[in-house]
Amino acid sequence: MSQLKIAIAGAGGRMGRMLVEAVQNADDLRLSGALGIAGSDGLGQDAAAFLGKPAGVLVTADLAEGLQGADVLIDFTRPEGTLQHLEYCAAHGIKLVIGTTGFDDAGKAAIKAAAEQTAIVFAPNMSVGVNVTLKLLELAAKSLATGYDIEIIEAHHRHKVDAPSGTALKMGEVIAGALGRDLKECAVYGREGVTGERDPSTIGFATVRGGDIIGDHTVLFAGTGERIEISHKSSSRAGYAQGSLRAARFLAGQKTGLFDMFDVLALNG
Ligand SMILES: NC(=O)C1=CN([C@@H]2O[C@H](COP(=O)(O)OP(=O)(O)OC[C@H]3O[C@@H](n4cnc5c(N)ncnc54)[C@H](OP(=O)(O)O)[C@@H]3O)[C@@H](O)[C@H]2O)C=CC1
Numbered sequence: 001m002s003q004l005k006i007a008i009a010g011a012g013g014r015m016g017r018m019l020v021e022a023v024q025n026a027d028d029l030r031l032s033g034a035l036g037i038a039g040s041d042g043l044g045q046d047a048a049a050f051l052g053k054p055a056g057v058l059v060t061a062d063l064a065e066g067l068q069g070a071d072v073l074i075d076f077t078r079p080e081g082t083l084q085h086l087e088y089c090a091a092h093g094i095k096l097v098i099g100t101t102g103f104d105d106a107g108k109a110a111i112k113a114a115a116e117q118t119a120i121v122f123a124p125n126m127s128v129g130v131n132v133t134l135k136l137l138e139l140a141a142k143s144l145a146t147g148y149d150i151e152i153i154e155a156h157h158r159h160k161v162d163a164p165s166g167t168a169l170k171m172g173e174v175i176a177g178a179l180g181r182d183l184k185e186c187a188v189y190g191r192e193g194v195t196g197e198r199d200p201s202t203i204g205f206a207t208v209r210g211g212d213i214i215g216d217h218t219v220l221f222a223g224t225g226e227r228i229e230i231s232h233k234s235s236s237r238a239g240y241a242q243g244s245l246r247a248a249r250f251l252a253g254q255k256t257g258l259f260d261m262f263d264v265l266a267l268n269g
């Protein structure tokens, strides 16, 4: 069996390490490279040293070295890092799974443009459960279109640098789309002081940061005399890693194009 060659960016990060472990445990995949940045812990060391079972791949900050021979780069870093990797991958026909969140509109446009040169899966949450939750939210929003106030509450660990989470924003986009609204026009990101009564056309966001919470998302549909809560809670990062591997395998059959986890999991339609 020929193995799909996977490079991992941010190899020493929380997700990077999960991904190194997941690739090492997958018979159909081979770790071909590992990227870090100058000053990263573990630069120059074996990417799988933390597992006590070396992979024979050293973490490097040199893109040409880290991406040598790779079929797919899996990138969970920061927007500025992902955009550098994207440019290199597009120029060299390396496919990309992008899990990084926190992109601005220009960053998202750069990803869309690069997908004309290579195949990309870009999704703020790779877990099966979250993507099924997105489908449930679409249905709930359509059924509760009037008389229900919509609030999205997310909680993550103390190290997370972007807010609201990419997943919360995606939930907002899905709900706004189902209601025929534009999230840019109806989102309210936090409240303070004398805010006035709630505008029923808005979608509110609330962010909690603390400890080692891996990722909790709840959407509240608050009506009169009842409320509905749709929640997803992650208790491990393994689901994000396994979803990323499914995305990499999906890309093996694509030449160019921008895809998301609905495409990978056949949840469209
Ligand atoms: N789509 C999904 O399913 C999920 C998405 N995420 C997203 O993935 C991203 C990473 O999360 P997490 O692993 O927790 O974060 P970490 O901070 O643990 O890891 C980030 C990694 O990227 C490296 N890095 C930082 N800046 C750059 C840069 N400019 N260029 C290249 N590499 C860089 C870091 O190096 P160093 O250690 O030296 O700082 C580190 O190795 C976040 O955007 C997060 O929201 C997270 C989980 C699931």
Ligand SMILES: O=C(O)C1=N[C@H](C(=O)O)C[C@H](O)C1
Pocket: 101, 124, 125, 156, 160, 164, 165, 166, 167, 168, 214, 215, 216
């Ligand atoms: O930073 C994280 O940890 C996570 N980030 C993603 C996001 O911003 O939605 C996905 C997941 O919630 C974990």
